[in-house]
Amino acid sequence: MxxxxxxxxxxxxxxxxxxxxxxxxxxxxxxxxxxxxxxxxxxxTPQVMLDAIRHIDFKVWAYTPSEGTANYRARLSNYYNALGYGITARDILVTNGGSEAITIAMQACLNPGEEIIIPEPFYANYNGFACSAGITIKPILAHIDNGFALPPIAAFEELITAKTKAIAICNPNNPTGYLYSRQELEALRDLCLKHDLFLLSDEAYREFCYDGREFVSPMHLEGLEEHVVILDTVSKRYSACGARLGCMITKNKALWNAALKFAQARLSPPAVAQIAAEAALDTPQxxxxxxxxxxxxxxxxxxxxxxxxxxxxxxxxxxxxxxxxxxxxxxxxxxxxxxxxxxxxxxxxxxxxxxxxxxxxxxxxxxxxxxxxxxxxxxxxxxxxxxxxxxxxxxxxxx
CATH class of the missing domain: 3.90.1150.10 (Aspartate Aminotransferase, domain 1)
Incomplete structure (x- = not known):
């Protein structure tokens, strides 16, 4: 056998x-x-998403562009720019869920055998995504006694080798719920610039920040324009896990173009989900x-x-x-x-x-x-x- x-x-x-x-x-x-x-x-799920699906009137359920429809990407860029990201539609690659955004980012940023540092505990499927990409996760331990705060930058330095290509965070964090502070992200920025690393930021839970605490994205920090990769999904924001629609965002054009080739290999993101997600952008505050x-x-x-x-x-x-x-x-x-x-x-x-x-x-x-x-x-x-x-x-x- x-x-x-x-x-x-x-x-x-x-x-x-x-x-x-x-x-x-x-x-x-x-x-x-x-x-x-x-x-x-x-x-x-927001009613506008469900209504958009009910009112679909196309005659042919066709492929969409590999990077996502132009209308959805244009409107999505407005959503991110209202958050201060300063991007264009050309910086967005629409994906089959946040999972595919992470997998494509890992494949486009790292060669097989290279390493990515991730504070743990981390979203369990990162292990599976890394396995698919042929890369190695180097975990760095966060501790429950300080609420799972970012480990000291010196601990990151100890893990960096010639094979290290990126650092990844989930903010707010799954599974701990920890919300990284501006100071923590600025420390990561300086580290990535020092060692010329990508910084992957999984922001699936961006809208869920409590007690008036500030959400800070690496996109808000100067100097990281060529290093930051945002990974996002509609699953949690709109309680639409079954839509299987996400996106990868980067201002690094070489990286975006590389990611597009992976997206072209899987053809296209789902048409109906993009219709629903575009409508979801009208969800009231x-x-x-x-x-x-x-x-x-x-x-x-x-x-x-x-x-x-x-x-x-x-x-x-x-x-x-x-x-x-x-x-x-x-x-x-x-x-x-x-x-x-x-x-x-x-x-x-x-x-x-x-x-x-x-x-x-x-x-x-x-x-x-x-x-x-x-x-x-x-x-x-x-x-x-x-x-x-x-x-x-x-x-x-x-x-």
Whole structure:
């Protein structure tokens, strides 16, 4: 029998989805499962997006340009320029989700065997994207005790070698919710300029910043024009994860042209999603204000509830809709599976994502989990009660 490729064997499974069979079995047994494991918001998609899809009247469902339609890119550039990015439509490459934007950026910025430094914990699928691109992630450990702030620049310096080509951040961060400050980004800018590195900035959660905190993009910093690559998606901003539409933005024309060739190889981004996303640009500010208010309340309920449970510690994040919590357990993977397989309270249980899947360092903590506050507050409070009871009953509980 022929064997599969080395890359096929090395491609990591999703830590977010790997427990799905256990959740499915729990449901078959009649348990209610509170899904705090995945960033699928329950917020309604803007009506203007749904109406645009309903009113489509084309006669041929045709290819679109590989870089995205001219109308969508022009209007999208206006959205970013209202945020102070100073770009043109020609700096935007529309992609099949934020995932493809990241993959194309990695392939266009780095050669196989070269290295990209990423603070961890980081979005687990970065590992898969890097595997597809044939590049190596060099993780740099952030710590829960200081809220997962950016590690010291000296620690980045220690990792830089002749193979280092880029640094990547997710801001606000998935999985921690940490919001990088202007000072932290300026330090990264100086480092990238010093070593001539690309800076990839995953900004999927840009609209979700809380407590009046400032969002700063590398696009706001002078001197990085040829180094910055913005990676974005409509998935979270408009609660439209199924649209599978994102974009890559760079003012570096050589890089944009290289990325276009990868985009041409996959033909085109989805036509219907671009129609919906162009309409979404007319979403009123009141929608985002209400969403931010709702997520702030959910964050507060989850963080305060977690910290009331004996032995649990959870920092208060500045953005996104995730937290990473430290639990009094022996192993996060084992605990999350146990909750689905062996535990219920009032015939319900909780599905979480073990934080181990968001780390790649061998000395990473084993007792952390990621929780997404994508459920309403009543469900979050019920899930917290269930989690507390589960921790009390768990055989591997630690003091």
């Amino acid at each position: 022929p064997s599969i490729s080395i890359k096929g064997r090395e491609m990591p499974a999703s830590p977010i989805r790997k427990l799905t069979p256990y959740a499915d079995k729990a449901k078959q047994e009649g348990k209610h499962v509170y899904h705090l494991n995945i960033g699928q918001p329950d917020i309604e 009141s929608y985002f204000d209400a969403v931010k208010e709702e997520y702030t309340a959910r964050r507060n309920a989850l963080v305060e509830g977690l910290n009331r449970i004996d032995g649990v510690y959870c920092p208060n994040p500045g953005g996104a809709f995730y937290v990473v919590a430290r639990l009094p357990i022996d192993d996060g993977d084992r605990f999350c599976q146990w909750m689905l397989e062996h535990f219920s309270y009032n015939n319900a249980t909780v599905m979480m994502a073990p934080a181990s899947g968001f780390y790649s360092s061998p000395d990473a903590p084993k007792n952390e989990v990621r929780l997404a506050y994508v459920l309403n507050i009543n469900d979050l409070e019920a899930a917290l009660t269930c989690l507390q009871k589960g921790l009390e009953a768990y055989p591997g509980r630690q003091k």
